[in-house]
Amino acid sequence: MxxxxxxxxxxxxxxxxxxxxxxxxxxxxxxxxxxxxxxxxxxxxxxxxxxxxxxxxxxxxxxxxxxxxxxxxxxxxxxxxxxxxxxxxxFVRGGVTMTPALFRSIEGAPARAGQAFRKLHASGAVFPARFELFSMIDSYLGLIATKSVALPNGYGDVLKAAEAVRAALSAHPLPNVACHCDPLCENFIDTGHRMWIVDWEYSGMNDPMWDLGDLSVEGEFDSKQEEEMILAYFGGEPSAAERGRIIIYKAMCDLLWTLWGLIQLANDNPADDFRSYADNRFARCRSLMGTSQFAEALEAVATSKSTDT
Missing domain, CATH: 3.30.200.20 (Phosphorylase Kinase; domain 1)
Incomplete structure (x- = not known):
């Protein structure tokens, strides 16, 4: 159109x-x-x-x-x-719709995003839907099976490797809270004093660390930006298990949104090159899952005690 x-x-x-x-x-x-x-x-x-x-x-x-x-x-x-x-x-007057570049250039933007997440997660709001990572992957795979679109090579192997993630998260769950779940930069509007969040299509009750990990990916945060967001969210140093969950979700959001991109491709969405979108997200997921950082994060979650998170 x-x-x-x-x-x-x-x-x-x-x-x-x-x-x-x-x-x-x-x-x-x-x-x-x-x-x-x-x-x-x-x-x-x-x-x-x-x-x-x-x-x-x-x-x-x-x-x-x-x-x-x-x-x-x-x-x-x-x-x-x-x-x-x-x-x-x-309409938010005086607000700027965020992009990865703006998250880099606007002072304090990652911190304001972290504070907005904290306000949301601590609000006590209850959303009807539950955002469950592996159930959504299964649902998206079922939908893709009805369409003429191919999964990236090796997707099944990486999904199988992610069973260790499923086991660790299931054994050491955090209480589900109201989460945005789809923190694209463009879903954030910054006034310089306050960060607003819009577009709640994928929202649901979820592990709060998902929002932090996913925004770090969508915003292409470097380590300094990620740390700014995390410290603003927690008001101090998080536990090793909390940091581990953020790293895990940085990979898992790419595993999930790869499939979302393929659905957009099959639906002829003209907004982006969704073949490249899906392939690039999958490659990034696979790369992170192969690092020692990811292995250490998984270990931190798998060996955590209830008092760690």
Whole structure:
């Protein structure tokens, strides 16, 4: 769909939403890999993308989005329709949509992201969905089996090697808390004083260390940025097991999102080169899993006591 057609769709959608129906000003296309997102005055309009209904629970998303706003982490929700997936939130004025480059250049951004995660995880919010890594991998593999798309060479071998991760995490679980679970840089809006988090499609009750590990990957954090985020989150030094979980999830998020990329490829999503996206994520996962750092992280989790995490 051309940008002109996207804007036309947005204007037609605006007419059907009482809150926005009187808007006669500009409609600006914003980012989004799978959805169509627009600025409409002081509001942000989201129209779900093609094929997202195959793997997104819209009721969970709406509940999570409202809970995140209540927790002070996400913008206020002003209109939501779970049946269509269309919703409207408050536009964050003075905010910058983050990228890996901006996380490097804006002072304190990794720390503010860590603090936002801490606020979310400590909020007591309860999301309907549970984000369970290996169940999602199985679900995505089942969906891919119905489509004409090939897994990267060696995916099955790496998935088999990840059984040691499954065993360690199962033996030493952390309490599940409300998590974002899909911390792309573009899902963070920084005002310089506060970090807001948007797009709660994949949110669920999860191990909180997932959010930290995944953002480190998505943001292409170096060791200094990662440490800034971690120390801001914990308010001090984490345990070896907590650090270990973050490292493990840096690999596991790539293992999972490789499959997500293949689903986008099969659904003809034009937003990116999803073949390269999937192959690159898988290569990064495989590389990290082959390091001594990963082995030490796995050992730290596997030998941890309940008081360590």
């Amino acid at each position: 051309s940008e002109e057609a996207e804007i036309a769709l947005a204007r037609e959608t605006v007419k059907r939403i009482p809150l926005l129906a009187g808007h006669d000003g500009p409609v600006e296309r914003l980012g989004g890999l799978t959805n169509l997102v627009f600025r409409v005055g002081d509001h942000c309009l989201r129209i779900p993308g093609k094929g997202t209904e195959e793997y997104i629970d819209r009721i969970n998303e709406m509940i999570a989005t409202e809970a995140a706003a209540h927790a002070g982490v996400g913008p206020d929700v002003l209109y939501a329709d779970a049946s269509s997936g269309i919703f409207v939130s408050r």
